[in-house]
Amino acid sequence: MNIKHHPTDQTLMDYASGTMSQAMELLVATHMTVCPHCRDKVAEFETMGGAVLENVTRMEMADHSLDHVMAMLERETANENPAVQELPMTRRIAVGESITGSAMPSIPTPLVKFLPDNVLSLEDVPWKTLAPGVKHFQLKSVESKGTVRLMKIAPGVSIPDHGHHGHEMTLLLKGSYIDDIGRFRAGDVADLDDDVDHQPIADTAEECICLIATDAPMKFSGFLPKLLQPFFGI
Amino acid sequence: PAEAKKCADWIVSVAAIRDREAFARLFAHFAPRVKAYMFRFGGNSETAEELAQEAMMQVWRKAHLFDPSKAAASTWIFTIARNLRIDRFRQRKHIEVDDSDTALIVDTDPLADEVVSRDEHAVLVKAAMEELPTDQKIVVELSFFEDCSHSEIAERLDIPLGTVKSRLRLALGKMRGGLEDLA
Ligand SMILES: [Zn+2]
Ligand SMILES: [Zn+2]
Numbered sequence: 216m217n218i219k220h221h222p223t224d225q226t227l228m229d230y231a232s233g234t235m236s237q238a239m240e241l242l243v244a245t246h247m248t249v250c251p252h253c254r255d256k257v258a259e260f261e262t263m264g265g266a267v268l269e270n271v272t273r274m275e276m277a278d279h280s281l282d283h284v285m286a287m288l289e290r291e292t293a294n295e296n297p298a299v300q301e302l303p304m305t306r307r308i309a310v311g312e313s314i315t316g317s318a319m320p321s322i323p324t325p326l327v328k329f330l331p332d333n334v335l336s337l338e339d340v341p342w343k344t345l346a347p348g349v350k351h352f353q354l355k356s357v358e359s360k361g362t363v364r365l366m367k368i369a370p371g372v373s374i375p376d377h378g379h380h381g382h383e384m385t386l387l388l389k390g391s392y393i394d395d396i397g398r399f400r401a402g403d404v405a406d407l408d409d410d411v412d413h414q415p416i417a418d419t420a421e422e423c424i425c426l427i428a429t430d431a432p433m434k435f436s437g438f439l440p441k442l443l444q445p446f447f448g449i
Numbered sequence: 450p451a452e453a454k455k456c457a458d459w460i461v462s463v464a465a466i467r468d469r470e471a472f473a474r475l476f477a478h479f480a481p482r483v484k485a486y487m488f489r490f491g492g493n494s495e496t497a498e499e500l501a502q503e504a505m506m507q508v509w510r511k512a513h514l515f516d517p518s519k520a521a522a523s524t525w526i527f528t529i530a531r532n533l534r535i536d537r538f539r540q541r542k543h544i545e546v547d548d549s550d551t552a553l554i555v556d557t558d559p560l561a562d563e564v565v566s567r568d569e570h571a572v573l574v575k576a577a578m579e580e581l582p583t584d585q586k587i588v589v590e591l592s593f594f595e596d597c598s599h600s601e602i603a604e605r606l607d608i609p610l611g612t613v614k615s616r617l618r619l620a621l622g623k624m625r626g627g628l629e630d631l632a
Contacts, residue, residue, distance in 0.1 A: 229592070233543055244546055249553075271485045274488055284506060357540065
């Protein structure tokens with residue numbers, strides 16, 4: 216995977232500080248699974264978080280706080296069974312995409328956890344038709360702020376020209392698309408702020424599947440696109 | 450630098466031999482800082498105390514997962530506090546990369562072995578942050594220690610959003626630049 220487009224530094228910093236919506240966090244973690252470059256950057260921002268923690272004005276703990284904690288830990292440790300020490304969680308294996316195509320080899324775990332149980336590959340997603348050549352699937356986020364959905368766009372189809380009220384990120388999972396900013400392939404992230412207007416077009420013979428997270432609704436500019444908006448529900 | 454290395458050693462010792470003395474030192478150093486962190490988000494000192502205690506208990510329980518070659522003690526404890534805060538205040542888990550993921554792509558071209566250890570690196574970042582001009586430092590602090598977006602930070606400080614973003618960009622640039630100078 217040859218990733219050319221990454222989330223901005225500010226986005227990665229918000230991820231590291233833990234102040235972004237769950238929708239955005241899901242997208243960033245999915246991208247990081249296939250992007251060592253962004254994993255390094257996030258580690259750097261977490262180091263900054265540690266530095267802020269070191270420099271903060273301390274708040275005294277209550278009297279006997281340590282004794283209290285120690286007593287609870289003693290109890291726990293006494294009951295500790297070394298055989299059941301915390302092991303990595305068993306993970307549902309994401310069987311799926313062939314490695315030969317221009318798709319991710321399998322669905323990264325962060326995303327798999329947000330899909331229905333029987334969905335093991337992008338083909339199994341219970342797609343809903345949105346417009347000719349455009350299907351989508353809304354993922355459940357526990358937070359009301361932000362939305363996250365999968366979108367499947369047939370070759371040559373274009374998403375209506377639109378701008379953004381807030382922050383929108385798109386992660387390509389399969390195929391590619393081109394818009395006013397450039398060409399995006401599997402693994403790439405388009406990290407768009409409110410001031411961008413664009414019209415993505417799935418530009419190859421292959422369908423294009425992407426994950427889109429927004430903090431606010433998209434705004435479409437033309438008349439016809441306005442009609443589409445209720446379908447998008449975003 | 451000695452301090453940062455000591456903290457890492459204490460965590461390793463807690464993992465290896467359930468070292469109570471090392472834990473007490475970690476507690477003395479980090480608990481009041483984590484309490485301040487929780488207070489900034491929760492606004493209530495009882496909750497902050499309880500969450501700081503819980504975070505320190507996680508340090509004890511998860512000590513065997515700490516890898517000094519990957520993170521400094523302060524970085525690791527920051528992530529524990531962050532995740533616990535999201536869990537309690539936002540009722541969900543922070544979404545992270547799973548290192549055993551079959552989809553994980555590892556770095557085929559890792560940077561030449563780092564010249565400095567994670568501890569030394571953390572100390573450099575801390576020093577670079579202390580050197581920042583106050584207006585930039587405040588924006589960095591608010592980014593990590595308040596649950597607010599950049600536009601909310603702008604509102605709080607009564608400055609335009611663009612200024613928040615440029616201060617943050619400057620701060621990041623300086624912190625990185627400073628690191629390169631020192632490395
Ligand atoms: Zn990246
Ligand atoms: Zn868009």
